[in-house]
Amino acid sequence: MSTPARSRRLPQRPPPVFVLLGALAAAFFAIPLVGLLARAPWSDLVDLVSGDVVLDALRISLLSSLAAATLSLLFGVPLAWVLSRVEFRGKSLVRAIVTLPMVLPPVVGGAALLFALGRRGTIGEPLHDATGFLLPFSIWGVIVANTFVAMPFLVITVEGALNNLDGRHEAAATTLGASRLTVFRLVTLPMIAPSLRAGVLLAWARALGEFGATVTFAGNLQGRTQTLPLAVFVALEQDRDTAIAISLVLVAISLGVLVVLRDRWWSRA
Amino acid sequence: MRRAVAFLGLALAACGGDGDRSVRVFAAASLTDAFVEIASAFEAEHPDIDVELNLAGSSALRVQILEGAPADVFAAANEPAMTALVDAGEIDGAPVVFALNQLTIATPADNPGGVTELADLARPELRVGLCAVGVPCGDLARDVLDRAGVVASVDTDEPNVRALAAKIADGELDAGLVYATDVVAVEGLASWRIEKQTNIVAPYPIATLADAGPDADAFVAFVLSPDGRRILTAHGFGVPS
Numbered sequence: 001m002s003t004p005a006r007s008r009r010l011p012q013r014p015p016p017v018f019v020l021l022g023a024l025a026a027a028f029f030a031i032p033l034v035g036l037l038a039r040a041p042w043s044d045l046v047d048l049v050s051g052d053v054v055l056d057a058l059r060i061s062l063l064s065s066l067a068a069a070t071l072s073l074l075f076g077v078p079l080a081w082v083l084s085r086v087e088f089r090g091k092s093l094v095r096a097i098v099t100l101p102m103v104l105p106p107v108v109g110g111a112a113l114l115f116a117l118g119r120r121g122t123i124g125e126p127l128h129d130a131t132g133f134l135l136p137f138s139i140w141g142v143i144v145a146n147t148f149v150a151m152p153f154l155v156i157t158v159e160g161a162l163n164n165l166d167g168r169h170e171a172a173a174t175t176l177g178a179s180r181l182t183v184f185r186l187v188t189l190p191m192i193a194p195s196l197r198a199g200v201l202l203a204w205a206r207a208l209g210e211f212g213a214t215v216t217f218a219g220n221l222q223g224r225t226q227t228l229p230l231a232v233f234v235a236l237e238q239d240r241d242t243a244i245a246i247s248l249v250l251v252a253i254s255l256g257v258l259v260v261l262r263d264r265w266w267s268r269a
Numbered sequence: 270m271r272r273a274v275a276f277l278g279l280a281l282a283a284c285g286g287d288g289d290r291s292v293r294v295f296a297a298a299s300l301t302d303a304f305v306e307i308a309s310a311f312e313a314e315h316p317d318i319d320v321e322l323n324l325a326g327s328s329a330l331r332v333q334i335l336e337g338a339p340a341d342v343f344a345a346a347n348e349p350a351m352t353a354l355v356d357a358g359e360i361d362g363a364p365v366v367f368a369l370n371q372l373t374i375a376t377p378a379d380n381p382g383g384v385t386e387l388a389d390l391a392r393p394e395l396r397v398g399l400c401a402v403g404v405p406c407g408d409l410a411r412d413v414l415d416r417a418g419v420v421a422s423v424d425t426d427e428p429n430v431r432a433l434a435a436k437i438a439d440g441e442l443d444a445g446l447v448y449a450t451d452v453v454a455v456e457g458l459a460s461w462r463i464e465k466q467t468n469i470v471a472p473y474p475i476a477t478l479a480d481a482g483p484d485a486d487a488f489v490a491f492v493l494s495p496d497g498r499r500i501l502t503a504h505g506f507g508v509p510s
Contacts (some may be wrong), residue, residue, distance in 0.1 A: 219424060222426075234401045234402070234428065237326060237329060237332075
């Protein structure tokens with residue numbers, strides 16, 4: 001990693017205790033992965049992951065997680081900006097509510113979505129009566145559940161970046177006559193770009209792995225709402241080889257994206 | 270740091286139990302209410318034995334036991350889950366059928382879809398749920414639908430029967446196939462009988478694990494006793510004659 005930012009730091013000899021604890025922490029994450037790989041049905045892997053169930057789940061997972069990341073970006077950035085720059089009463093309550101999905105068990109989040117947006121929900125019922133549109137048991141339900149659990153990661157990442165921003169550049173642009181949206185687009189956004197990318201990536205990763213809120217709110221039907229994590233869960237009940245094979249697909253996608261994007265995005269930062 | 274280590278030690282000690290006798294019972298999710306009651310009745314009769322219930326889908330429990338989870342008794346909602354453990358040499362002796370269950374058509378209490386028979390599950394405008402394939406109630410539902418010659422228009426394959434029952438009771442689904450016992454246990458459900466000639470009786474087998482102690486045998490004996498049978502019947506199960 002010879003990034004300009006990092007190479008400026010003097011090389012340090014690591015304290016032995018950090019090396020030891022750090023190695024233990026890394027092993028803690030690596031060992032379950034090794035367990036998964038050791039159980040993998042390598043000889044049948046191609047057959048297992050090219051079945052209809054896996055391909056359907058892959059399509060729905062990619063579609064819904066990308067949609068959730070996009071929605072998080074579209075709504076999350078303005079929300080983060082407001083939380084960072086505007087003073088209003090009850091702001092800490094709003095911030096707490098926005099980050100609640102990060103600590104809430106996803107199943108509870110899914111149930112709450114169902115009570116609000118389901119067919120007999122507070123908003124869902126009048127919406128259904130007026131338009132006939134229903135979120136649960138559809139791909140839209142999967143996207144809503146994914147966005148619900150994913151967007152907080154983007155909001156807190158971007159808000160943190162906005163809070164740490166040196167305000168002089170924005171102030172200068174304003175003095176020179178740029179409109180507020182122009183300042184945001186030409187000054188603020190480029191300055192928070194690394195955090196924005198990290199936030200999108202975190203939100204996408206969280207959406208890809210989403211299980212509890214999805215199964216509770218959107219149900220589980222192959223080809224319609226069954227994502228890769230749901231397919232793993234169902235397969236675990238019948239055929240472990242298939243379950244492990246699907247898990248490997250998830251691990252491969254996640255690792256691939258995290259390794260490639262992280263290195264590219266962070267080193268540019 | 271030292272304090273953190275001490276806390277960790279305390280937490281581990283708390284997990285280790287206090288040396289009392291205990292029976293770890295792995296029971297199918299559909300047995301939840303009946304087994305909670307059976308466990309407390311058994312503990313009342315044997316104050317020195319503690320019953321620990323692990324309730325989940327039969328197939329999930331099967332996987333847990335095969336992966337080495339410590340169990341003394343296994344009560345399954347279908348025979349394949351038990352057979353898999355017998356074949357793996359995990360079971361002591363032969364499993365015994367202790368309860369019978371069957372499926373019924375469940376709708377929300379106000380039955381908005383006007384569902385009364387299996388054929389209604391084929392109506393595409395209705396929201397219909399089943400248990401997923403591989404879960405006992407899901408496999409049983411598909412067998413019953415096959416026998417009735419009905420191709421259900423399914424909107425969701427739920428991971429377990431209680432999740433399905435809850436969605437029907439909440440009115441998110443118009444109909445689904447759940448156990449007769451779930452209609453007793455879950456509020457807000459109406460049930461519609463499946464014709465006798467199409468319905469299938471599901472036997473629930475129970476057995477002790479190969480390395481279980483005598484307390485496990487005592488628990489199984491209690492389940493099979495008149496007291497155990499009375500509790501099972503009160504929760505909607507049939508008992509073998």
